[in-house]
Amino acid sequence: MLWRMLRQSWGRNLRRKALAVLTVFLAAGLISALLAVSIDIGDKMSRELKSYGANILIEPAGQAALPALFSEQSNPLSGQDFLDEGELPAIKDIFWRNNIVGFAPLLSGEVTVNAQPVSVLGTFFNQPVNVPDEDDYRTGQQAVSPYWQVNGSWPQEPVAGQPQMLAGHALAKRFGWKAGDILQLQGEKASQQVTISGILTSGSDEDNQLVMPLSIVQSLLGLSGKVQAIRVSALTVPENELSRRARENLDALNAEEYDLWYCTAYVSSIAHQLEEAISGSVVRPIWQVAASEGVVIDKIQLLLAVVTLAALVAAAMGIASLMTSTIMERAKEIGLMKALGARQWQIMLLFYLEAASSGVLGGAAGCIAGWGLAKAIGLMLFDAPLNFAWVVIPCVLVVAVLISLIGTWFPARRIARLYPVEVLYGR
Numbered sequence: 001m002l003w004r005m006l007r008q009s010w011g012r013n014l015r016r017k018a019l020a021v022l023t024v025f026l027a028a029g030l031i032s033a034l035l036a037v038s039i040d041i042g043d044k045m046s047r048e049l050k051s052y053g054a055n056i057l058i059e060p061a062g063q064a065a066l067p068a069l070f071s072e073q074s075n076p077l078s079g080q081d082f083l084d085e086g087e088l089p090a091i092k093d094i095f096w097r098n099n100i101v102g103f104a105p106l107l108s109g110e111v112t113v114n115a116q117p118v119s120v121l122g123t124f125f126n127q128p129v130n131v132p133d134e135d136d137y138r139t140g141q142q143a144v145s146p147y148w149q150v151n152g153s154w155p156q157e158p159v160a161g162q163p164q165m166l167a168g169h170a171l172a173k174r175f176g177w178k179a180g181d182i183l184q185l186q187g188e189k190a191s192q193q194v195t196i197s198g199i200l201t202s203g204s205d206e207d208n209q210l211v212m213p214l215s216i217v218q219s220l221l222g223l224s225g226k227v228q229a230i231r232v233s234a235l236t237v238p239e240n241e242l243s244r245r246a247r248e249n250l251d252a253l254n255a256e257e258y259d260l261w262y263c264t265a266y267v268s269s270i271a272h273q274l275e276e277a278i279s280g281s282v283v284r285p286i287w288q289v290a291a292s293e294g295v296v297i298d299k300i301q302l303l304l305a306v307v308t309l310a311a312l313v314a315a316a317m318g319i320a321s322l323m324t325s326t327i328m329e330r331a332k333e334i335g336l337m338k339a340l341g342a343r344q345w346q347i348m349l350l351f352y353l354e355a356a357s358s359g360v361l362g363g364a365a366g367c368i369a370g371w372g373l374a375k376a377i378g379l380m381l382f383d384a385p386l387n388f389a390w391v392v393i394p395c396v397l398v399v400a401v402l403i404s405l406i407g408t409w410f411p412a413r414r415i416a417r418l419y420p421v422e423v424l425y426g427r
Contacts, residue, residue, distance in 0.1 A: 020322050020358040021365075024400050027315030028366025029373060031308050032396040036374035038304045039389050054104070054144050054231035054286060056271050058083065058091075061282045082226035083281060085214070090277040091232060092131040095263070096270050099235040102143030105227035107217050108209070111187045118171070119209045120185070122217025127157045141211075144233045145202065152179035152198025157213055164197040165212030172199050185210075187220025232274065236267040238297050243268050312403060319355065319407025326351075326411075355404035363400025367393050 060081035083105075091103050107122040124140030131137045140157070141148060155164035167177050177183070181196045194216065200206055218224050239247075243266040246253055250272070253261060262269055267285040275283040337347055370392070378386035 016322060016326055017354070017358060020319060020355070020404070021362040023315055023318040023322070024359050024362025024404060025365045025369070027311045027403060028363045028396050028400045029369035030311045030366075031399060032367050032370025032392050033373035033377065034304045034308050034311075035392045035395065036370065036386055036389060037377055038301055039387075039392070053147060054233045055236065055267055056232040056234055056274065056283060056285055058230040058232060058274060058278060058281050058283050060228070061280050082223065082228060083230065083278065085225045085227050087278050088227075088230070089129060089131045091230070091274060092129075092134065092137070094270070094273040094277050096234070096265050096273060099265050099270065101233040101235060102139040103230055103232045104139065104141045104144045105214055106229045106231065107214055107221070107223065107227050109187070109217060109221045109223075111185045111210075111220055113175075113183050113185060113210075116175075118185075120217055120220070121206060121209045121211045122214040123211060124214060125154050125157050127213070144231050147202070148206075149201040150198040151201070152196075155197050155213060159213050159215060163192065163194045163213060163216050165194045165210050165216070166198050166200040166206075167196045168207040168209050168211070169199050169201045170207040171209065172196075183210075185220060187222075189222030190219050192216060192220060230278075234267065234270050235265065236270060237265050239266060239268075312399070315403045316407040319358075319404055320410050323351065323355065323408045324411035351408055352405060355408040356401050359401035359404030360397065362404075363397040366400060367396050370396065 060083055062081040085105060088103070088105060092100055094100075104124050105122075109120055109122075110117050111120050112118065126138050126140045126142050128136065128138050142154060150166060151169075152166075155166060162182075172178065177196055177199075179196055179198050183194055183196065185192050185194055194210075194212055200211055214227065218226065242253075242257060242261055243264075245257075246261045246266070247268050250258075262272070271283040271285050275281055375385040
C-alpha cells in the first residue's frame with residue numbers, strides 16, 4: 001500500500017516533484033564539481049605554483065654549517081666543500097621520487113672575458129640523467145625555474161660541438177653582448193669558446209652571470225664532477241601540526257607519528273629523505289616558496305568549503321519551501337489517512353520516501369553535471385581536465401538524500417498539528 005501511494009503521489013504532483021529534483025540537481029551538480037576540484041586542486045595548484053621556483057635546496061654539510069662561525073670573506077674553507085655529481089640520480093630514488101618535478105645542480109665561479117672578471121654559473125638546462133626505472137629522463141632549469149625568461153633560445157644539452165650559454169640581461173647590457181656573440185672564456189684551469197644563445201632575465205643573481213652547461217664550468221674551474229648546490233622542485237602537501245612538530249624536533253615524534261610524517265609528502269619529509277640519499281649533504285626547504293604554496297591551497301580549499309556549505313543550505317531551504325506547500329495542498333489527504341487509522345509515523349514516512357527519491361534522482365543527475373563542470377573548470381584554469389574521483393559519486397548521492405530529508409523534516413512536523421475533523425471540513 002505504501003509503495004502504491006508513493007507511485008500515485010509522483011503521478012499526481014509531477015510538476016512539484018520535478019522542481020524538487022531540479023533543486024537537488026543544481027545543488028548536487030555544484031557540490032560534486034567542487035568536491036572533484038577540491039580533491040585534485042592540490043596537485044594542480046602545486047604544479048602551477050612551481051613557477052615560483054625550487055622549494056628545496058641541497059648543499060654540502062660543511063658549507064652550510066660554517067657560515068654560522070665565519071663570515072663569507074673570512075671563511076677559510078670557502079669553496080672547498082662540494083657535492084658529487086655522480087649522486088644526482090639518487091634524488092629520483094627516494095620514496096617520494098614521483099613528486100620530484102625536477103632538479104638542477106649549481107656550480108659558480110669567476111672567469112675572465114677580454115681581461116674582465118665575469119661571474120659564471122654552471123647548471124643543467126634540459127640535461128638527460130640516468131635514473132632508475134625511467135627512460136630518457138631530462139631535468140634542469142627549464143623544469144625547476146620556469147619563471148626564467150630567455151630572449152633567444154636555451155642552450156643545447158648534452159653539449160655537442162660549440163657550447164652555448166645564456167647571458168644575464170644586466171651583464172649583457174653592461175658589455176653590449178647579444179645573442180649569437182662568441183666569447184672566449186679564460187678560467188683557472190682551461191679556456192673555452194662559448195656562444196651566447198639567448199639573453200636571460202630571472203630577477204635574481206643570474207641577471208649578472210653567464211649561465212652555461214655544468215660540464216663547461218667544471219672544465220674551466222678544474223672541478224670535474226663537483227657541484228656546490230642542487231635546487232629541487234617537488235610537489236608537496238601543505239604543512240600541518242605534525243609537520244611543524246617534526247620540523248622543530250624530529251626525535252620528539254613517536255614511532256606512529258614518525259611513520260605518518262615520513263610517508264606524507266611534506267616538504268620537510270621529502271627534504272629529510274633527500275638528506276638520507278645524498279651523502280655529505282644538508283637539505284633545507286626554501287620556506288618562502290613552500291609556505292606560500294600551502295597558504296594558497298588552504299585558502300582555496302576553504303573557499304570551496306564555504307561555497308559548498310552555501311549550496312547545501314540553499315538547497316535544503318528550497319526543499320523545505322516545496323514540501324511546506326505540498327503538505328498544505330495535501331492537508332485533506334493527510335486528514336483522511338489519519339481518519340482511516342494511519343499512524344503519524346507512516347504518513348511522515350511517505351513524505352520522507354518522496355523526498356529521498358527526489359534526492360536520489362537529483363543527486364545522480366547532479367553527479368553527471370558535476371563531472372562535466374569539473375572538467376570545464378580544469379580546462380579553463382589549468383588547460384587540463386581535472387581528475388574526477390569516483391568516491392565523489394556515493395558522497396554526493398548521500399548528501400543529496402540528506403539535503404532532501406533535512407529539508408523535509410521541518411515542514412513534516414506540521415503533520416502532527418493537522419486534525420482530521422478540521423482539515424476534512426476545510427478548516
